[in-house]
Amino acid sequence: MGLGKENKGKKRIIMKKTILITGGAGFIGSHVVRRFVNKYPDYLIVNADKLTYAGNLENLADIEGKKNYIFEKIDIVDKESVMRLFRKYPFDGVIHLAAESHVDRSITSPDEFVFTNIVGTVNLLNSARVSWNNSCQGKLFYHISTDEVFGSLGKEGYFTEHTPYDPKSPYSASKASSDHMVRAYNHTFGIPAVVSNCSNNYGPNQFPEKLIPLVINNIKTNKPIPVYGKGENIRDWLYVEDHASAIDLIFHNGKTGETYNIGGNNEWKNIDLIRLLCSIMDRKLNRTPGASEKLITFVKDRPGHDLRYAIDSSKLQKEFGWSPIPEFADGLEKTVEWYLTNEKWLDGILSGDYSKYYDRMYSGR
Ligand code: NAD
Ligand code: DAU
Numbered sequence: 001m002g003l004g005k006e007n008k009g010k011k012r013i014i015m016k017k018t019i020l021i022t023g024g025a026g027f028i029g030s031h032v033v034r035r036f037v038n039k040y041p042d043y044l045i046v047n048a049d050k051l052t053y054a055g056n057l058e059n060l061a062d063i064e065g066k067k068n069y070i071f072e073k074i075d076i077v078d079k080e081s082v083m084r085l086f087r088k089y090p091f092d093g094v095i096h097l098a099a100e101s102h103v104d105r106s107i108t109s110p111d112e113f114v115f116t117n118i119v120g121t122v123n124l125l126n127s128a129r130v131s132w133n134n135s136c137q138g139k140l141f142y143h144i145s146t147d148e149v150f151g152s153l154g155k156e157g158y159f160t161e162h163t164p165y166d167p168k169s170p171y172s173a174s175k176a177s178s179d180h181m182v183r184a185y186n187h188t189f190g191i192p193a194v195v196s197n198c199s200n201n202y203g204p205n206q207f208p209e210k211l212i213p214l215v216i217n218n219i220k221t222n223k224p225i226p227v228y229g230k231g232e233n234i235r236d237w238l239y240v241e242d243h244a245s246a247i248d249l250i251f252h253n254g255k256t257g258e259t260y261n262i263g264g265n266n267e268w269k270n271i272d273l274i275r276l277l278c279s280i281m282d283r284k285l286n287r288t289p290g291a292s293e294k295l296i297t298f299v300k301d302r303p304g305h306d307l308r309y310a311i312d313s314s315k316l317q318k319e320f321g322w323s324p325i326p327e328f329a330d331g332l333e334k335t336v337e338w339y340l341t342n343e344k345w346l347d348g349i350l351s352g353d354y355s356k357y358y359d360r361m362y363s364g365r
Helices: 027-039 057-063 079-088 103-108 111-131 170-189 211-220 240-253 270-284 314-320 328-341 343-350 354-363
Strands: 002-004 013-015 017-022 043-049 069-073 093-096 140-146 193-198 200-202 225-228 234-239 259-262 267-269 296-299
Touching: 017 027, 027 043, 027 057, 027 240, 057 069, 079 111, 093 111, 093 240, 103 111, 103 170, 103 354, 111 140, 111 170, 140 170, 140 240, 170 193, 193 240, 200 240, 200 328, 211 225, 211 270, 211 328, 225 270, 234 240, 234 270, 234 328, 240 259, 240 314, 259 314, 267 270, 270 296, 270 328, 328 343, 343 354
Parallel strands: 017 043, 017 093, 043 069, 093 140, 140 193, 193 259, 200 234, 225 296
Antiparallel strands: 002 013, 234 267
């Protein structure tokens, strides 16, 4: 039984569980935090995040005042801060999303990925181990990972839970390493742990360095749409709230030591997806059909660019009855609408360091 602590004048309340969610002010993490805070009023949700360029508390403005929600600004690379956090709260569960998450950044600056994704994960595992030393009964360390750890597929086949790891980028290598550490702590020290590996997410609040929000913003502002290589790489897209619902199911029903694959069964060649986005944007912005496509610009490919990702999520579907909800067209429509109506959120990001990153990243391509 966890005890909810006062935070910013909030009342002291008794909670059924105390859950640490890391990376909760980022894209996926903010959707997971919101879901848990609203759906489980008797859980105390502690969102721990360093608030890097990718973390933004505005993502959670709507739940800021909730009694069962606390934000802690913390860098998971700092071992002492992580230990202190585990001494402050009696965590029953950890849902670990904090990470450096952008492949292109891992190619230009891999070190940060090693620190946050590997060292940060080990710091959390060590603290959980110390804190849960006396009894692991009812405890769970849930590590959120990616399908990129499996490497790249050819034209055929799917990633299953048994596909051997073959990471190709510094990002995926750092995530693969953290997955191995989580499984090793489960096997060696008995830390109850589960891992899930998910395909590409899209939806509201995604940082505009990632393909879908970048394309939406470039069309809106009449900037070239940078397509890496020939645009033939394939990704399996999943609406972010479907990922959050899978995380909820796995956190509550997942078996310790198990891995679950999560995917949209929704493969798109980049160029086809970009063309679809162009047509949605033409309609939304009342532009002549075909106008946005003129912005498509083929640029130098990403080094080591994985060709195809596709997830077999039948285990999750069979065991927990999970399935993705919106049709891709509906999910994309909702996403475009969100970016067009949340200009303030986007402008806040575009006016900061991101604009320098964008110039650096795309000027030589
Ligand atoms: P994101 O980049 O939007 O958010 C990451 C969050 O982690 C940010 O809030 C950031 O401030 C925080 N963070 C970074 N370094 C930190 C540190 N040292 N200490 C504390 N907090 C730190 O990422 P996302 O796209 O929401 O991805 C979340 C997780 O899901 C990641 O682990 C990622 O590998 C995984 N994942 C992402 C996708 C996807 O398509 N985006 C798909 C599968 C898995
Ligand atoms: O598969 C899950 C992964 O999906 C997550 O683990 C990562 O955190 C997440 O960033 C995402 O990785 P990708 O590299 O697949 O996503 P990104 O949005 O960066 O790129 C999607 C595809 O679009 C990829 O093939 C590269 C291409 N692309 C991307 C950008 C940013 C372009 O052609 N042009 C661009 O400007």
